[in-house]
Amino acid sequence: VKFVYDFTEGNKDLKDLLGGKGANLAEMTNLGLPVPPGFTISTEACKVYLGSGEEPSALRDEVSAHLAALEQRMGKKLGQADDPLLVSVRSGAKFSMPGMMDTVLNIGLSDKSVQGLAKQAGEERFAWDSYRRLIQMFGKTVLGVDGELFEDALEAAKTAKKVAVDTELEAGDLKKLVTKFKKIVKTEAGRDFPQDPREQMDLAIKAVFESWNGDRAKLYRRQERIPHDLGTAVNICSMVFGNLGPDSGTGVAFTRDPASGYQGVYGDYLQNAQGEDVVAGIRNTVPLAELERIDKNSYDRLMQIMEILENHYKDLCDIEFTIERGHLWMLQTRVGKRTAGAAFRIATQLVDQGLIDEAEALQRVTGAQLAQLMFPRFDEQAKVEQVGRGIAASPGAAVGKAVFDSYTAVKWSRSGEKVILVRRETNPDDLDGMIAAEGILTSRGGKTSHAAVVARGMGKTCVCGAEELEVDTKRRRMTVPGGQVVEEGDLISIDGSSGKVYLGEVPVVPSPVVEYFEGRMHAGADDADELVEAVHRIMAFADRKRRLRVRANADNAEDALRARRFGAQGIGLCRTEHMFLGDRRELVERLILADTGAEREESLKQLLPLQKKDFVELFEAMDGLPVTVRLLDPPLHEFLPDITELSVRVALAESRQEPHENELRLLQAVHRLHEQNPMLGLRGVRLGLVIPGLFTMQVRAIAEAAAERKAAKGDPRAEIMIPLVGTVQELEIVREEADRVVAEVEAASGTSLKLAIGTMIELPRAALTAGQIAEAAEFFSFGTNDLTQTVWGFSRDDVEASFFTAYLEKGIFGVSPFETIDRDGVGSLVASAVEAGRATRPDLKLGVCGEHGGDPESVHFFHEVGLDYVSCSPFRIPVARLEAGRAAS
Numbered sequence: 036v037k038f039v040y041d042f043t044e045g046n047k048d049l050k051d052l053l054g055g056k057g058a059n060l061a062e063m064t065n066l067g068l069p070v071p072p073g074f075t076i077s078t079e080a081c082k083v084y085l086g087s088g089e090e091p092s093a094l095r096d097e098v099s100a101h102l103a104a105l106e107q108r109m110g111k112k113l114g115q116a117d118d119p120l121l122v123s124v125r126s127g128a129k130f131s132m133p134g135m136m137d138t139v140l141n142i143g144l145s146d147k148s149v150q151g152l153a154k155q156a157g158e159e160r161f162a163w164d165s166y167r168r169l170i171q172m173f174g175k176t177v178l179g180v181d182g183e184l185f186e187d188a189l190e191a192a193k194t195a196k197k198v199a200v201d202t203e204l205e206a207g208d209l210k211k212l213v214t215k216f217k218k219i220v221k222t223e224a225g226r227d228f229p230q231d232p233r234e235q236m237d238l239a240i241k242a243v244f245e246s247w248n249g250d251r252a253k254l255y256r257r258q259e260r261i262p263h264d265l266g267t268a269v270n271i272c273s274m275v276f277g278n279l280g281p282d283s284g285t286g287v288a289f290t291r292d293p294a295s296g297y298q299g300v301y302g303d304y305l306q307n308a309q310g311e312d313v314v315a316g317i318r319n320t321v322p323l324a325e326l327e328r329i330d331k332n333s334y335d336r337l338m339q340i341m342e343i344l345e346n347h348y349k350d351l352c353d354i355e356f357t358i359e360r361g362h363l364w365m366l367q368t369r370v371g372k373r374t375a376g377a378a379f380r381i382a383t384q385l386v387d388q389g390l391i392d393e394a395e396a397l398q399r400v401t402g403a404q405l406a407q408l409m410f411p412r413f414d415e416q417a418k419v420e421q422v423g424r425g426i427a428a429s430p431g432a433a434v435g436k437a438v439f440d441s442y443t444a445v446k447w448s449r450s451g452e453k454v455i456l457v458r459r460e461t462n463p464d465d466l467d468g469m470i471a472a473e474g475i476l477t478s479r480g481g482k483t484s485h486a487a488v489v490a491r492g493m494g495k496t497c498v499c500g501a502e503e504l505e506v507d508t509k510r511r512r513m514t515v516p517g518g519q520v521v522e523e524g525d526l527i528s529i530d531g532s533s534g535k536v537y538l539g540e541v542p543v544v545p546s547p548v549v550e551y552f553e554g555r556m557h558a559g560a561d562d563a564d565e566l567v568e569a570v571h572r573i574m575a576f577a578d579r580k581r582r583l584r585v586r587a588n589a590d591n592a593e594d595a596l597r598a599r600r601f602g603a604q605g606i607g608l609c610r611t612e613h614m615f616l617g618d619r620r621e622l623v624e625r626l627i628l629a630d631t632g633a634e635r636e637e638s639l640k641q642l643l644p645l646q647k648k649d650f651v652e653l654f655e656a657m658d659g660l661p662v663t664v665r666l667l668d669p670p671l672h673e674f675l676p677d678i679t680e681l682s683v684r685v686a687l688a689e690s691r692q693e694p695h696e697n698e699l700r701l702l703q704a705v706h707r708l709h710e711q712n713p714m715l716g717l718r719g720v721r722l723g724l725v726i727p728g729l730f731t732m733q734v735r736a737i738a739e740a741a742a743e744r745k746a747a748k749g750d751p752r753a754e755i756m757i758p759l760v761g762t763v764q765e766l767e768i769v770r771e772e773a774d775r776v777v778a779e780v781e782a783a784s785g786t787s788l789k790l791a792i793g794t795m796i797e798l799p800r801a802a803l804t805a806g807q808i809a810e811a812a813e814f815f816s817f818g819t820n821d822l823t824q825t826v827w828g829f830s831r832d833d834v835e836a837s838f839f840t841a842y843l844e845k846g847i848f849g850v851s852p853f854e855t856i857d858r859d860g861v862g863s864l865v866a867s868a869v870e871a872g873r874a875t876r877p878d879l880k881l882g883v884c885g886e887h888g889g890d891p892e893s894v895h896f897f898h899e900v901g902l903d904y905v906s907c908s909p910f911r912i913p914v915a916r917l918e919a920g921r922a923a924s
């Protein structure tokens with residue numbers, strides 16, 4: 036195998052092998068764009084290294100050969116004393132992990148070659164500045180020296196010289212700083228800073244490999260669900276210099292605004308600087324538009340390249356570039372991250388530009404982004420106290436207590452507090468705190484600062500660069516204009532869509548996208564309406580493409596109507612137990628405790644009209660659409676009084692010698708029905724089989740309600756669903772009785788009701804015997820909540836709070852199997868049950884009504900295994916529609 040590829044050898048589709056950065060550098064090289072020459076060490080080499088602790092034996096020779104070719108091309112050797120070739124060594128994985136892994140610039144400088152560089156560039160200051168940067172970065176990332184020691188020394192040098200920024204340090208100052216830095220390395224790392232350029236390069240390559248498994252990187256991957264076994268590529272690129280004076284500089288640019296999606300000139304530029312200065316937010320950048328004034332030629336060329344890239348990638352690209360003495364170089368590009376709103380806008384804009392088609396547009400947005408757009412926003416009518424305004428870096432409305440360090444953010448959020456992490460700027464060490472916080476507020480840095488990039492990636496609200504806020508992390512407070520002080524723990528609100536910062540808690544209102552789905556949003560010209568327009572169009576694409584139908588889990592007319600507005604094509608699960616709570620609980624209690632048939636009959640007789648009325652309302656709300664009514668499911672004890680409370684009541688009455696016959700009888704019954712594992716006990720079809728008349732009453736209520744709707748010229752489409760079936764015999768018994776009742780109602784009302792009867796598949800045995808069960812069922816609905824519970828043996832009510840955190844941390848699964856379907860286990864049972872069921876009954880209707888029905892990844896799975904519909908809570912219906920469309924395109 037080959038481990039090293041020249042930039043001219045790769046292309047953008049080789050991200051697995053070359054990482055995103057390497058693949059795109061190759062793509063740009065082949066597009067003829069100005070990319071400094073270099074080569075990429077593949078992820079395969081990294082995997083070998085991480086697996087064995089050693090580089091593959093062929094790697095050294097391959098690197099030597101590519102380096103020799105590079106040297107020949109550049110006409111100078113790595114680290115050559117009189118005119119050194121310098122390179123950068125940069126990490127670059129398949130998926131972007133901003134700031135999570137290592138990069139070292141200026142490799143090749145040494146005590147000798149720094150002089151050569153100075154002479155060649157005619158710039159002594161520049162050479163020493165580059166050298167001190169090398170020692171600093173190399174010391175920190177390769178040799179593991181605490182970065183603050185270097186920063187403190189740099190700070191001290193500035194203070195001694197009484198200057199504010201590092202560009203004001205002169206060659207002599209930097210020379211002294213180099214000596215200081217080398218001492219720090221020697222003391223801290225126990226070795227000298229290596230003077231041999233090849234040794235520098237080899238150590239840097241190894242450090243990049245190892246940074247794949249750094250704590251920050253691992254945490255980020257878990258967050259973003261990036262697999263841990265991909266490894267990173269290493270890009271070795273000849274250096275170009277943005278720190279060669281005022282006619283040099285470095286910057287980042289977007290071909291469109293990643294926050295709004297609009298085309299324009301977006302980015303930041305920093306004169307006389309190297310790349311890491313921009314991302315770290317160390318000096319304040321200027322907006323990219325100012326480059327036109329600073330260096331018109333480079334600006335024009337950059338605009339031209341941005342257009343080439345957008346048309347080539349057919350998407351928003353972000354770009355890192357450097358200008359070396361008026362010559363523009365491209366250091367990186369990739370399809371850029373964007374906010375949820377921008378994703379929808381950009382997708383429709385690109386369709387309008389004819390760059391992509393509808394199917395491709397659907398791949399440019401996700402259900403998770405749509406869900407984000409459905410979050411509430413701040414109430415514009417509310418009385419607010421605005422104290423600052425920064426850059427709207429990542430949208431959303433976040434309210435929480437101000438905290439000023441990552442540790443406190445994590446600690447407070449663990450104890451249930453909502454917090455806003457406030458920093459001057461963030462760096463990768465703040466990741467824990469950013470995850471824990473509701474939102475992030477910084478006083479420095481632009482749209483491309485660490486805080487902004489990472490927050491957008493996480494879908495977290497972020498306002499950055501709110502410069503009039505004076506953040507004092509040491510004293511855990513910030514001062515706002517006018518002098519007011521926000522202490523740790525004070526409530527603040529930040530708006531990531533406008534960049535505004537408020538004191539106190541600002542009330543929130545529904546999002547315009549929800550208003551649109553609710554039918555309350557009207558067309559207009561403001562920003563929100565444009566977003567709504569884009570969502571509207573994308574939803575239409577999805578609805579045209581998708582094969583899966585989408586139903587709702589709803590058990591009252593109000594939810595059903597909302598679901599319908601959101602696009603539900605029926606109800607996939609009406610949980611009738613929800614209809615037995617409140618005032619009706621007592622009736623159920625009496626039913627359960629009845630000693631005689633007559634008593635039971637009486638309770639059922641009272642329940643019947645109530646149930647019927649529920650169904651009439653539901654069928655009316657869903658007129659013309661299927662409504663799957665599930666017969667009573669949950670364990671009986673849920674309808675009975677709490678055992679401890681009741682025991683106390685009985686004991687008290689006893690001690691006071693008060694009459695307590697009824698309580699005692701109740702207590703005995705509660706004891707009788709008490710179960711150690713109620714979820715595995717008397718529930719579902721088992722209830723129907725042991726409590727005479729219960730299911731009969733429910734079936735009658737459904738049938739009579741349907742007949743009544745028919746008589747009213749409605750179009751009821753009821754389906755009766757039997758829960759927790761494990762064997763076809765259970766179903767047959769219930770079915771026989773149900774068929775009889777339905778026939779009776781049909782005869783009495785003189786209508787044909789055509790009520791389908793089916794079952795849930797939510798026990799492993801049901802899935803395994805699906806072929807038999809299909810004999811007695813006209814439809815299956817997979818109850819993936821119970822199926823996950825019983826396949827894994829995980830109590831669905833307990834595990835998430837008990838040991839799932841440990842499981843997620845250990846990477847046993849990347850996401851709870853109750854949230855996203857476990858394809859290999861639970862999923863394979865679903866797939867085989869689908870096959871067996873259809874083999875018995877080719878027209879068997881198949882759906883899912885567990886929570887997974889509204890989970891994006893799971894929707895794709897259900898599409899793949901050939902279900903007819905998914906059913907989810909009303910609020911998730913748009914997400915399910917969108918994902919069903921994406922799955923089919």
Ligand code: PEP
Pocket residue numbers: 608610668797817818819820821822884885886
């Ligand atoms: C299920 O088990 O997946 C299901 C939908 O039923 P419930 O959640 O009511 O048990």
Ligand code: MG
Pocket residue numbers: 758797818820821
């Ligand atoms: Mg269930």
